[in-house]
Amino acid sequence: MRISIKTMPVHADGSICEHPTAPTGQPRDPATCTGRRGYVATCSGSPHCTWTGERRGMRTLADDDRKAHRDHHAQPPVPAQT
Numbered sequence: 001m002r003i004s005i006k007t008m009p010v011h012a013d014g015s016i017c018e019h020p021t022a023p024t025g026q027p028r029d030p031a032t033c034t035g036r037r038g039y040v041a042t043c044s045g046s047p048h049c050t051w052t053g054e055r056r057g058m059r060t061l062a063d064d065d066r067k068a069h070r071d072h073h074a075q076p077p078v079p080a081q082t
C-alpha cells in the first residue's frame with residue numbers, strides 16, 4: 001500500500017489553493033480568490049485514513065504535522081531470522 005501525505009496551501013475557507021500564488025500568498029493572475037491563508041497536511045494512505053492536519057500559518061509547521069502522521073503508518077521492524 002502506498003501512502004501519500006502532502007502539505008497543501010489552503011484558502012481562508014479551508015479549500016485547497018490549486019492555482020499559482022506569489023511568495024506573499026496572493027494569487028497570480030488570472031486567479032480570483034482570497035489568496036493563501038495557510039497550509040494543511042493531508043493523508044490518502046488508505047481508504048480508512050482520511051486524516052487532515054490543522055491549518056498552520058507556516059509550511060514548516062504543516063510539514064512537521066505531516067512527518068508526525070507518517071510515523072503512525074510506519075510498520076514495526078521484522079525480526080531477523082536465526
